[in-house]
Amino acid sequence: MPPLFRIGHGYDIHPFAPGRPLWLGGVHFPDSPLGLAGHSDADVLLHALCDALLGAAGLGDIGTYFPPSELRHKDRPSIEFVTEVRALLAERGWRVGNVDITVIAETPKIGPRADQMKAVIAAALEVSVDAVGIKATTNEGLGFVGRREGICAHAVALLCAESH
Numbered sequence: 569m570p571p572l573f574r575i576g577h578g579y580d581i582h583p584f585a586p587g588r589p590l591w592l593g594g595v596h597f598p599d600s601p602l603g604l605a606g607h608s609d610a611d612v613l614l615h616a617l618c619d620a621l622l623g624a625a626g627l628g629d630i631g632t633y634f635p636p637s638e639l640r641h642k643d644r645p646s647i648e649f650v651t652e653v654r655a656l657l658a659e660r661g662w663r664v665g666n667v668d669i670t671v672i673a674e675t676p677k678i679g680p681r682a683d684q685m686k687a688v689i690a691a692a693l694e695v696s697v698d699a700v701g702i703k704a705t706t707n708e709g710l711g712f713v714g715r716r717e718g719i720c721a722h723a724v725a726l727l728c729a730e731s732h
């Protein structure tokens with residue numbers, strides 16, 4: 569009998585870079601002096617989310633579908649990756665149950681923008697906002713993230729079979 573539920577985990581990290589806009593969770597942080605370096609808009613939170621969703625479905629990872637070697641993904645808004653991943657899952661009979669994301673960053677403060685991120689992600693995944701968890705923590709000054717050199721994110725996702 570095919571499984572009714574599947575879980576997945578995703579992780580990503582991007583370094584800060586000057587001259588780049590900062591996008592996190594599909595939300596722009598216009599006051600941030602630094603953005604994140606990457607081929608796309610480098611939205612580390614959404615990349616971890618895509619990997620959690622793809623992992624849950626056994627479909628590989630974000631680079632499988634949106635390779636950094638392809639020019640069409642240059643500076644591309646990562647929320648479009650989330651929308652496309654949701655469609656891939658739907659084609660295979662999966663709907664998103666819930667997702668939960670942890671951002672590890674000394675800056676910016678995520679809490680004040682978390683509801684906005686939840687709304688953007690929920691719309692892309694076609695779920696209610698309470699199916700999207702966004703949490704943040706600093707790294708207490710330790711390591712790469714603690715030195716404010718970049719941001720990392722973890723995500724987990726639960727998929728439910730459409731028939732369930």
Ligand SMILES: Nc1ccn([C@@H]2O[C@H](COP(=O)(O)O)[C@@H](O)[C@H]2O)c(=O)n1
Pocket residue numbers: 672673674675676677678679680704705706707708
């Ligand atoms: N980038 C961040 C980091 C943290 N928060 C919020 O602050 C709380 C305390 O963080 P600690 O690392 O000192 O434990 C945390 O629970 C978050 O609510 C944030 O919004 N953005």
Ligand SMILES: C[C@@]1(CO)OP(=O)(O)OP(=O)(O)OC[C@H]1O
Pocket residue numbers: 580605606607608609610611615630631632634635636637638641
């Ligand atoms: C998102 C993609 C898109 O080309 O590129 P980046 O923005 O560099 O992000 P990363 O998480 O390093 O790699 C995944 C790629 O699929």
